[in-house]
Amino acid sequence: MKIIIAGDGKLGSVLARQLSAEDNDMTLIDYNPRVLESSEERYDVMVVQGNCASMEVLLQAGVKEANLLIAVTGVDEINLLCCMTAHGLNPEIHTIARVRNPEYADQIYEMRNMFALSMSVNPERQAATEIERLLKYPGFLKRDTFTKGRVEIVELRIDEDSKLCNVALNDMNSVVKCQILVCTVLRNGTAVTPNGNFVLREGDRIFVTAPTDSLTVLLKNLGIITHKVKQVILCGGGRVSFYLAKLLQNSGINVQIIEENEERCNQLAALLPSACITQGDASSQFLLESQGISDCDALVAMTGLDELNIIISLYGVSCGVPQVITKLGHMDNTNILGSLSLGSVISPKELCCNTIVRYVRAMKNQTGAALTVHTIADGQAEAMEFLVDHNTLHCGKALKSLRLKKGVLVACIIRGERREIPNGDSCFNSGDTVIIVTDSGKGIYQLNDIFE
Amino acid sequence: MNYKMMGRFVGRILLVEAVFMVPAMLISLWEKEYASVRGFFWGITATVAVAGLLALFCRGVKNKFYAREGLVCVGLSWIVMSLLGAIPFCASGAIPDYIDAFFEIVSGFTTTGASILPTVEDLPKGILYWRSFSHWLGGMGVLVFLLAITSAGRNDSGYTMHLLRAESPGPNVGKLVPRMRQTASILYLLYIVLTVINIIFLLIGRMPLFDAVCTAFGTAGTGGFGIKNDSIAGYSPYIQNVCTVFMLLFGVNFSCYYLLLIRQFKRMFRDEELRMYLGIVVGSTVLIALNLRGFYGTLGETLRHAAFQVASIITTTGFATTDFDLWPGFSKAILLCLMVVGASAGSTGGGFKCGRLLLVIKSLRRSVRRVVHPQRVQVVRSNGQPVDEKILQNTNAYLAAYAIITGVSFLLVSIDGFSITTNFSAVLSCFNNIGPGFEMVGPTCNYGAYSAFSKLVLIVDMLAGRLEIFPILILFSRSTWTRR
Incomplete structure (x- = not known):
């Protein structure tokens, strides 16, 4: 895919690195030739020097053939103008603008329509939301969301007095009394994919897949004192x-x-x-x-x-x-x-980079790439969200009859409003979203890669 | 410095070279020239062996290039490549002396076309092919070829920009498209297509296939090794004219052809360097033709020879259709100046480059204006765009290095005791990758008379000229080899 990034600052260069590694044709625009030079040396990108809101510079950067423009200069107004100009030159183009002035924050939905933005990002606001989510459930060390926040993978530490200490995973349901799945356990620094007989010990860090609305129940049943943050x-x-x-x-x-x-x-x-x-x-x-x-x-x-x-x-x-x-x-x-x-x-x-990369992956998703990727367990495992489409193999077959690669776990199947923690009889169909947890470095880029 | 990574890279280049020796060996086999088959066999064996050893010792390292590694890597690969590429000449007995063989292959890879051989017609076909092919490979650059075929430009090693910069000529090298691999592929594709068209045009002129291929290789790389003793003079006027046109075409910046390909005709014809290049060619041809009145029979013949020699010298090819050493002084002076100017940046030609000359003239004009109006703020522009101060600085540094190297080499070569014209034109001719000079190194003569020491000096000049000085100069700098 052809992508133009306007603004080669901190965010711009991280995006350039990430997106060029994912096989996109990147062009960077910036005023400052020094930063462009360093980006050109470090990443496989093309650079154009100039004002990203000017038509001439945008044309030089190939806006006519580009699929996506990401405007992340330091100035909100330039970002907006840049997206608008690009859209005028090429009505097919998708545009993402970074708008972070708090004064625009409340009107951003209207602005999206006015400026024909496909998406707007506000890193500071996003960070604030993320911090607030962590403060709301103080028991969790980390929370990663999937399918627009409806399913999460949360990290918990098993302490000596935890109700889960010395409990086998098969017996866990009687303790937590809600739909959850332990997908990875980090014991003594190594990630383990557990089976039903696995017994949790003190000091383990577990990664649990759960629907977002059952998190409170989970905390309550685990007896984690949610000393409410005051x-x-x-x-x-x-x-x-x-x-x-x-x-x-x-x-x-x-x-x-x-x-x-x-x-x-x-x-x-x-x-x-x-x-x-x-x-x-x-x-x-x-x-x-x-x-x-x-x-x-x-x-x-x-x-x-x-x-x-x-x-x-x-x-x-x-x-x-x-x-x-x-x-x-x-x-x-x-x-x-x-x-x-x-x-x-x-x-x-x-x-912010993750949000944009997710958008790019979704745009490319005709090829079945992951919609969301989170690394968990200190980078030793990856949780990925895929859309099941007509190209996916083995639709409608029970999971127990499929031969999956070693270390691959189907953590959740989302079908419309239903979020199902799968068992052997579950199956997925076209239109579903599935969450897969696997060891890192398995080389899984598409859903079909999980099958033997 | 990351020696292992550099070793691995040089190894890969040698592998490419070994693969390209195979067709030459097959030609020798076809022509039943068993001495040269043996030569190529040893050449391939040695190259593969060195490449294998390098690959063995330099396993599992990160693939990251910084400016220093990039430059050193390019300089070293060209030297090692030439050292091994000389083996077929030596082992086949065509050029028994190794220094001579080394001179010949460096002259090939750097697209100089300066030869130490008095006669080339009795060389085996395989050797002739390898000589001409070295022009073709050296013209666009073997590293660019490697970038086009390997995945070295992918993922976290976007660091290959330094390699392209070090090998492609010109003050300001940029990519054509965002991906390095695609950029390199586009360049080579344009190069191959133009070469094939050239061969077709030569075949239409009833040139034998082998001659056509070798001549096209020499033209494409702007090299100038002929396969006849009298270079192109023996062929028909049609073939000479085809050569003139194609030499000029290969002296144009290849990004102009890319602009042509994506239908940006306006931007191409507004290119200041292209205009200057064509202006110089037309101007010099007219001046020389006027100066040569009465020298040849007809006006057409005069124009043909004038245009051919101008094209041959300015693109730094070095073919000849006539002994221009016999021309009057003014014509010779024009040719001497053209030697220095050279072709366009981003072409396969050598020399100082029109683009660089343009920048030097512009910054000179700025300095003159500054004397008159000290307070005036001036920006140097090229194609309407302001030129970065750093590029101007580099260009001026390049001019200084260029002058100093010319001077020093001239002194060193003069130890052999030949005339000033011979020595000076020999240095200019080698340093600018042209081939023939005047008097004793004129179009009908060769470099065989020089001593081994002078040949080594000229070899360094050729390499420095082709790689635009810095990758070779950096090899002699102590700070390159010390730890950071």
């Missing part, structure tokens, strides 16, 4: 903080924001009447203590500096804050962070 400290008052504070306010959670810039503090205080805004340096331990870090329920470190966020989170964990969330902006070296106990890690750039 007091949250947000370090840094950027756009993510603003969106998050607004979301948390609506659910009646007390928000405390620590921000260094005085002007921004005043702005936030005006915009968020019920939040408590403190002006000061969030890396100062004295300030954090005086703001009550020892008895808050959650700490979210999201200043503009990744290093500072890591330090704040480490301090938060050492103070015994029940839930710590770290925002990382650059995220090029997450693998070295594995050994640090940072709590949950959120990267707006990564989230």
Whole structure:
């Protein structure tokens, strides 16, 4: 597929890397020849220097033949103008614009129609929603959603006093009393695909597929004390903080924001009447203590500096804050962070990139590529969502009669409103969506790859 | 530096070379020239052996090129490729001396066409084919070929840009399409199609097939190895004219043909470099024809010879239809200047390149204006687009390196004691990948008289000229080989 990316910044270059590796023809547009040069050297892409909203530059980038335009420059208005111009030049083109000014956030649905956008992305808002989801269910370490949020794979840790400790998976239903499936267990650092006789032990991290609305039941039946989050400290008052504070306010959670810039503090205080805004340096331990870090329920470190966020989170964990969330902006070296106990890690750039990549895959889906891919179990397993179509083999046959590749698990079958955790008698039909969990590196790109 | 990765890459290039030696061996077999069959057998064996050893020792490394690795890799591959490519000449007994054989093959790969052989007609057919084919392979570049056929340009190794930049001539190399592999394939496809058309036109002129193929290879790579002692002079005027046209075609930037292919005629004909190139060709032909009045019988003949020699020299091919060493001084001076100008950037030709000359002239004009209006802010433009300051800087650095290398080589070659014209034209001719020079290295003579040392100097010149100096220069820089 031919894709044009306008704006070769952090997000633009991550997208270029990801999408060119997935065999798309990429063209990058940017004003700055330096960043273009470095992208051209690192990825297999073509570059065009100039203003991405000008017709001449867009034509030079081949907008007439392109299938998709992704506008991710630093300025919302240029992104919108770029998409509009491109759409004028080529009515067939799909357009994605990044719009992140909070003032446009409420009117984005109308703007989508006016500017003929196929999709708009707002990384900060998305990150805020993601953080809020984690804060809502404090028992889960990580939540990955499928089929537009109707099914999730959540990560749980089995503690000594957990009700699941020393329970075989066959007997699990009597404890949890809801439809779930344990698809992967991470024991001593290795991922295991369990069978019915597998007995859970203390220290295991399990990855559970469940319909989103049964998560509360799951937590309750597991006896995980969902100490409802009441007091949250947000370090840094950027756009993510603003969106998050607004979301948390609506659910009646007390928000405390620590921000260094005085002007921004005043702005936030005006915009968020019920939040408590403190002006000061969030890396100062004295300030954090005086703001009550020892008895808050959650700490979210999201200043503009990744290093500072890591330090704040480490301090938060050492103070015994029940839930710590770290925002990382650059995220090029997450693998070295594995050994640090940072709590949950959120990267707006990564989230946004995933959303766009998912859209691209869906556009290409005539070939049966995965709609959604999440890596779970420290990257040792992958969960993928596929659409079953008329090309799919073995439709309508019971799963027990099929020969699947080793290490492949059908985790969920979604048919209209029904979400079914499959057993041996289940089958899938054209039009269904299925979630597959497999070990990493199996080379599964299409649904048909799972069969022997 | 990632030596293992470079080793693996050089190994792959050698494999390509070995595969291309096979047709030459088959031709020798067909013609029952058993000495050259043996030569090619040893050549292929040695090349495959070295490639195998490199592949064995350089297993399992990451495939990432940075600027330094890219440049060094290109320089090394060309040297190693030439060292091994000389073996068939040597082992077949056609050119017994290894230095001579090395000179001949470097002259082939760099599309120079300078020969140390006094007569070529009695060489075996297989050897003649290999000589001419080396032009064709060297013209577009063996690394570009590798990029076109392997998947080296895929996934996380988008780092191949450095390779294309190092091997393709010109101040500002860019891709035609987003994918490296497709870009390389398009270039080679255009190259192959043009070569085939050339062969067809030559066949129409009743040229024997073998001669047509070899001549087309020499023309396509802008090389200039002929298979006759008198180069093209013995063929009919029709064939000479076909050669003139095709030499000029191969001296045009290949991205112009791509523009033609995607029907962007306006952009192609507005290209400043193309206009300058054609302007120089027409201007020089007219001037030389005027200067040559009365030299040949008819006006048509004069024009034909003038156009042929101008095309041959400016595209750095080096074919000849007449002994231009006998021409009057003014005509010879024009040819000497054309030697330096060279063909267009992004073509198969060598020399300083029209595009670069254009940039140098423009930045010179800017400097002159700056003396008059010191406060004036000026931007150098090319095809209406502002040119990056870095490119101008590189172009000026290139000019400096070009002048210094010419000067130093001239001094070193002069040790042999030949005349100034001979030495100077020999250096210019080798450095710009042309072939013939004046006096003792004129179109009817050869480079056999030079000493082994001078030949080595000229070999370095040829390589530096073809790879545009920096990939060769970087091999002699100490900072290349030290740890970062």
